[in-house]
Amino acid sequence: MNTQDLIRLGVPLGEPLRRATDFICAYCLGGGDRARLREEVEAVLRNPSAFTDDPQRGDFAKALLAAPPPAREHPAAYRQWGTNLEPDAILQMEKACLLPVSVAGALMPDAHVGYGLPIGGVLATDNVVIPYAVGVDIACRMKLTVLDLPLRDLERKQDRLARAIEAETRFGIGANFKDRRQHAVMDADWSVSPITRSNKDRAWAQLGTSGSGNHFVEFGRFTVLEREAGLEPGEYVALLSHSGSRGTGAAVCDHYSKVAFSQFPDLPKELKRLAWLSLDSAEGQEYWAAMELMGRYAAANHALIHRHIAANLGAEVLLDVENHHNFAWKERHAIDGVEREVVVHRKGATPAGVGVKGIIPGSMASPGFLVRGKGNPASLNSAAHGAGRVMSRTRAHDTLDWKAVHRLLRERGVTLLSAGLDEAPMVYKNIDDVMAAQADLVEILGRFEPRLVKMAPSGERPED
Numbered sequence: 504m505n506t507q508d509l510i511r512l513g514v515p516l517g518e519p520l521r522r523a524t525d526f527i528c529a530y531c532l533g534g535g536d537r538a539r540l541r542e543e544v545e546a547v548l549r550n551p552s553a554f555t556d557d558p559q560r561g562d563f564a565k566a567l568l569a570a571p572p573p574a575r576e577h578p579a580a581y582r583q584w585g586t587n588l589e590p591d592a593i594l595q596m597e598k599a600c601l602l603p604v605s606v607a608g609a610l611m612p613d614a615h616v617g618y619g620l621p622i623g624g625v626l627a628t629d630n631v632v633i634p635y636a637v638g639v640d641i642a643c644r645m646k647l648t649v650l651d652l653p654l655r656d657l658e659r660k661q662d663r664l665a666r667a668i669e670a671e672t673r674f675g676i677g678a679n680f681k682d683r684r685q686h687a688v689m690d691a692d693w694s695v696s697p698i699t700r701s702n703k704d705r706a707w708a709q710l711g712t713s714g715s716g717n718h719f720v721e722f723g724r725f726t727v728l729e730r731e732a733g734l735e736p737g738e739y740v741a742l743l744s745h746s747g748s749r750g751t752g753a754a755v756c757d758h759y760s761k762v763a764f765s766q767f768p769d770l771p772k773e774l775k776r777l778a779w780l781s782l783d784s785a786e787g788q789e790y791w792a793a794m795e796l797m798g799r800y801a802a803a804n805h806a807l808i809h810r811h812i813a814a815n816l817g818a819e820v821l822l823d824v825e826n827h828h829n830f831a832w833k834e835r836h837a838i839d840g841v842e843r844e845v846v847v848h849r850k851g852a853t854p855a856g857v858g859v860k861g862i863i864p865g866s867m868a869s870p871g872f873l874v875r876g877k878g879n880p881a882s883l884n885s886a887a888h889g890a891g892r893v894m895s896r897t898r899a900h901d902t903l904d905w906k907a908v909h910r911l912l913r914e915r916g917v918t919l920l921s922a923g924l925d926e927a928p929m930v931y932k933n934i935d936d937v938m939a940a941q942a943d944l945v946e947i948l949g950r951f952e953p954r955l956v957k958m959a960p961s962g963e964r965p966e967d
Contacts, residue, residue: 504540507590510597512544513577515570516771522566529559574774579605579627582881585612585940592621598773599636604628606838606845609882611852612940613891613932619776622851622892625885627836629845631779632791634760636848638829640714641755641794642801643747645853645862645888646825647873647951648809649725650818652740657724657954663816664722664955665920671811672713672720674921674959677750679708684811686710688803695792698758702751706800709749711807715959717889717926718746719867720808722955732873732948733822743871743951744808745864747829748797755797759790782846791831798830824873826861828852828888836883847883855879855886855945863945865890865934867922867956868915872938873949886944890934896925903927915953922958 504527506520514523523544531537547554547564554564578600583593592614599620600608607627614623619635626636656664673679689710693703713720725741727734748755763778763786770778780787805825813820831848838845853861855876864871869890878884894902908927912919915928938947 504544505590507594507597508541509544510578510594510601512541513548514544515567516574516598516601516773517570519563519566519570522563526560526563533559574601574603574771575605579607581608581610583610584882584887584944585614585937588612588614589616589621591616592623595619595621596624599624599626599777602628602774602777602779604631604779607836607883609852609885611882611885611887611891612937613851613887613889615892617850620848620850623887624848624850625852625883626848626850627838627845627883628779628848630782632782632787632794632831632846633777633779633848634756634763634790635776635778636850637756637794637831638850639753639756640747640829641752642798642827643829644745644801644805644825644827645864646744646805646809647725647823647862648742648813648820649734649739649822650742650813650816651821652816652818654724654738654740657722657740661918661955665918665957667812667815668720668722668920668955668957671815672711672808674713674718674957675715676959678712678714680711683707684711684807686803686807688799691796691799693796695796696755696789698755699751699793699796702754706749706751709751710800711804711811712749713744713746713804713808713959714749717958719922719956719958720744720812721867721953721957723951723953725873726950726952727948728950729948731875733824739821741951742809742812743862743864743953744805746801746804747827748801749804751800752797755790755793759786759793762786762790794831798827801827824860824862826853826859834884837880847885849885851888852885853888853945854884855882856884859884860948861886861945862951863887863889863934863938864951866928866931867919867926867953867958868912868917868928869931869934869953871934871951871953872947873951874945875948876945877943879944882944886941887937890931890937892930893932894930896930899925899927899930903929917953918955920955920957921960922956923960926958
């Protein structure tokens with residue numbers, strides 16, 4: 504019996520959970536019948552007062568009596584896609600579903616541990632928004648543009664393509680343009696929150712930049728498999744980018760997360776990062792407006808990157824598709840058989856409603872996919888947002904070396920302009936396995952194979 508089993512039985516988080524684990528160890532080491540373990544735990548849960556003087560069960564029973572009322576008697580229902588997910592990511596999902604405001608969830612096949620909610624976690628709540636369930640890089644986004652360039656340019660004119668990327672965006676912490684880019688988003692109302700108001704100048708300086716961590720801009724071969732993609736089947740040159748709302752989005756998350764923390768000082772330690780803001784409160788409305796603005800701002804960043812690179816190359820746009828994650832949406836879903844409005848948080852998860860198009864990338868050496876959602880209600884109309892990490896950034900730096908990375912990139916026909924070692928292909932899951940695990944969530948319309956990749960230089964710390 505593990506922590507996940509105990510949570511599902513209704514053991515409260517915090518001290519009761521720790522004491523339950525201690526009891527299980529003592530029970531098993533003392534020769535207790537393992538087949539009766541569930542029964543033993545349930546007996547203490549039903550009537551802890553009867554066991555306070557028991558040598559083995561006493562501390563567990565006392566912790567139950569001293570615990571505040573449980574968030575929920577049992578976690579809200581959720582479904583998991585994929586196998587061999589990190590146990591800690593699954594546990595994070597279990598804990599998130601214990602929140603009194605949680606009503607449903609889903610865990611995507613690219614899931615791994617995040618802050619509060621796992622990356623790849625989808626959580627529906629009742630009239631509240633959770634800043635850390637949205638994420639630090641609010642409205643992080645994917646954009647694919649198909650250009651009318653000859654396919655041979657991917658090999659014969661790589662220098663020209665590389666110069667266009669280098670000239671038309673910036674990478675790294677604090678990256679900005681001295682000659683600022685122009686976009687209508689800067690004419691929006693930035694006074695919706697004191698944080699967006701005070702960060703407007705910073706946001707303008709970073710408009711059209713790409714950031715750090717796993718953010719990238721890359722050229723590749725795009726194969727249209729179905730006409731529903733928007734083009735005739737065949738092979739094309741495409742530009743793909745991944746980035747979000749930069750420093751301003753992070754500032755919004757930081758401020759409103761602290762506001763949420765302060766409102767729930769008695770929340771169990773394991774749930775602190777999932778403190779929420781009511782949408783009936785001024786703070787909740789402020790955060791929601793700031794989040795929406797960051798969504799427009801992230802979209803503007805991508806629009807400028809793609810527009811300027813296309814203009815630099817004198818290319819025409821044949822097709823463009825985009826979507827974002829790290830966001831919350833007000834949607835209608837059937838909860839316990841009754842359709843109602845809920846707030847759906849997709850932290851590192853792609854919207855996949857019926858007919859909704861999106862892009863799911865792999866790694867710098869593996870394909871990405873243009874997909875169309877199937878609208879699976881069990882996933883809250885969601886899908887994975889990428890391959891998902893299997894290795895931490897620290898472990899990547901400790902165990903990988905550039906020689907092996909460059910050898911793999913050569914084998915895959917990829918030219919890397921810059922990146923950190925913690926973004927090497929080896930740190931990600933097999934994207935084909937991830938896509939196979941979510942065949943009931945999306946259908947594949949096209950396939951993108953990276954050929955020229957630019958990420959933040961090695962040494963830049965991640966923003967998301």
